[in-house]
């Protein structure tokens with residue numbers, strides 16, 4: 001029987017309701033009982049509609065191991081046009097799994113709607129996973145944003161800790177960052193929170209690999225650039241952007257005193273670049289952010305990523321951020337850039353090389369750092385170039401690392 005959301009097949013007089021398997025909506029005892037409760041309410045005059053039996057039907061297959069799932073699984077979600085990200089994790093690899101011993105073996109998977117930042121489905125395979133599932137049902141029914149889910153901390157050591165691992169492993173890789181809803185214009189407090197760097201930057205005495213002098217000098221130049229007023233951002237704002245970008249890698253909020261929008265951009269570009277869409281960038285402009293300001297944040301955050309990865313690569317701890325310099329941003333616009341096909345205007349054409357051209361100082365800084373950490377633009381074109389590695393070896397290494405990090409290369 002086809003029924004309405006009120007479980008009514010629509011007979012004359014409205015006296016008939018049909019709950020349970022007979023209406024074919026969700027052939028499971030608990031859903032039938034949900035519908036029956038709802039019918040009871042409707043008969044009693046409390047108008048209620050059933051919707052959870054479309055989006056959040058929990059189901060457990062009581063095999064050994066159990067299979068538990070709720071929500072729309074990956075394939076149908078994709079077919080429905082949802083931009084899905086999936087995350088998988090081995091349940092046995094949680095602390096509780098390790099404590100329980102070899103029998104705890106299984107997989108958990110989340111399917112996330114990347115646009116709406118909501119959980120679409122969760123599937124668990126393993127012993128007793130039917131009990132893990134209700135948290136997923138609540139998350140879907142309650143439309144709990146992924147960002148908020150970070151704060152639903154499971155107790156240690158329980159199997160529910162798989163939720164933490166799943167959020168970490170999600171296909172945004174690096175993970176979806178938090179998008180905090182609050183922020184303040186950078187004030188005195190923000191300035192005071194910047195680390196005081198009394199030592200010479202990039203001494204890296206704990207590095208296990210030697211640093212070429214050219215690289216060390218360039219890293220110091222980059223820190224000076226970061227601290228100085230830029231084209232659209234002041235020195236304190238640039239350093240605060242870097243602070244938020246670092247915090248986003250561990251899903252925390254640096255509370256660096258930036259306005260909410262700037263915080264969101266710094267965190268998103270840092271830790272979820274693959275979620276940056278044309279619509280999101282255009283929405284930033286709608287919210288009042290100059291496109292050049294966005295480009296400057298991309299410049300600062302992407303060079304920070306390169307610097308931090310390099311420093312970690314030689315076996316050292318990340319360098320403390322520099323003290324910001326006073327002064328005003330220049331506010332200069334590059335009159336030569338044009339909207340072409342990129343998310344931002346560029347000159348003279350689209351492509352990674354010109355991505356920052358709306359803010360020439362950022363483009364120049366990228367070129368300089370790039371030349372030291374990788375190759376100069378001129379050498380990029382020389383496929384026979386030989387340094388410690390040949391060009392071919394560099395490309396192979398870069399492609400492999402990109403693959404392992406689930407990046408575009």
Ligand SMILES: Cc1cc2nc3c(=O)[nH]c(=O)nc-3n(C[C@H](O)[C@H](O)[C@H](O)COP(=O)(O)OP(=O)(O)OC[C@H]3O[C@@H](n4cnc5c(N)ncnc54)[C@H](O)[C@@H]3O)c2cc1C
Nearest residue numbers: 019020021022023026027028029030031032059060061062
């Ligand atoms: C093998 C199997 C395993 C299942 N395992 C699970 C599970 O693990 N978890 C889960 O949630 N669901 C499970 N289900 C599904 C679940 O059993 C059904 O969704 C649920 O029982 C449906 O409840 P219902 O009241 O809507 O219908 P039913 O349970 O089918 O009840 C309908 C009743 O109406 C009676 N009836 C039919 N015609 C007439 C008539 N003309 N006059 C009077 N009475 C009539 C029938 O005899 C029956 O008793 C399983 C189903 C099967 C078959």
